[in-house]
Amino acid sequence: xxxxxxxxxxxxxxxxxxIISAVSFGAMPIFARLAYASGADPATLLFLRFGMGAAxxxxxxxxxxxxxxxxxxxxxxxxLGAIGYVGESLxxxxxxxxxxxxxxxxxxxxxxxxxxxxxxxxxKEHLTTPMSQLWRWxxxxxxxxxxxxxxxxxxxxxxxxxx
Numbered sequence: 001x002x003x004x005x006x007x008x009x010x011x012x013x014x015x016x017x018x019i020i021s022a023v024s025f026g027a028m029p030i031f032a033r034l035a036y037a038s039g040a041d042p043a044t045l046l047f048l049r050f051g052m053g054a055a056x057x058x059x060x061x062x063x064x065x066x067x068x069x070x071x072x073x074x075x076x077x078x079x080l081g082a083i084g085y086v087g088e089s090l091x092x093x094x095x096x097x098x099x100x101x102x103x104x105x106x107x108x109x110x111x112x113x114x115x116x117x118x119x120x121x122x123x124k125e126h127l128t129t130p131m132s133q134l135w136r137w138x139x140x141x142x143x144x145x146x147x148x149x150x151x152x153x154x155x156x157x158x159x160x161x162x163x
Contacts, residue, residue, distance in 0.1 A: 029101035032093055042093035046086065 035045055061068060069077055095104045116135055119125045127135065 029096055029104065032096050033101060036097055042090060042097065045093055046089055049089075050086070 032045060060066075068074075092104065092108060095107070099107075113135055116127070116131060120127060
């Protein structure tokens with residue numbers, strides 16, 4: 001008989017994992033900077049990060065007795081991870097060697113809003129309601145990070161009026 005966990009317990013487990021993920025993602029640039037100061041480079045960090053991640057995922061697959069993906073699904077997962085996520089991570093970790101962690105994080109989170117703005121301006125795309133909502137909320141990190149109250153007011157007013 002399988003162990004049945006209540007929905008409330010599952011909710012708390014999920015919230016705990018979300019908090020752990022957020023804290024880990026926030027601490028990642030700090031640890032990357034420490035590793036760079038010790039002589040590591042972005043490729044080495046990513047190799048270690050993805051190697052440890054692969055070991056953990058294989059352990060989870062083994063313990064949960066989940067079958068390993070095969071065929072086209074496996075190929076798609078490999079391509080998505082090897083090209084998409086590794087490329088993005090390499091760009092992020094390389095940027096950490098050239099700029100402050102705060103600036104790199106702002107660029108990472110504001111980039112989708114910039115792409116949206118450029119597609120509206122140059123490609124004449126129309127903002128749908130979900131895109132409009134994302135446009136509004138995407139600028140908040142920039143407001144929080146700005147030391148200037150005048151700049152914060154400008155960003156809030158312009159982002160809400162453009163959407």
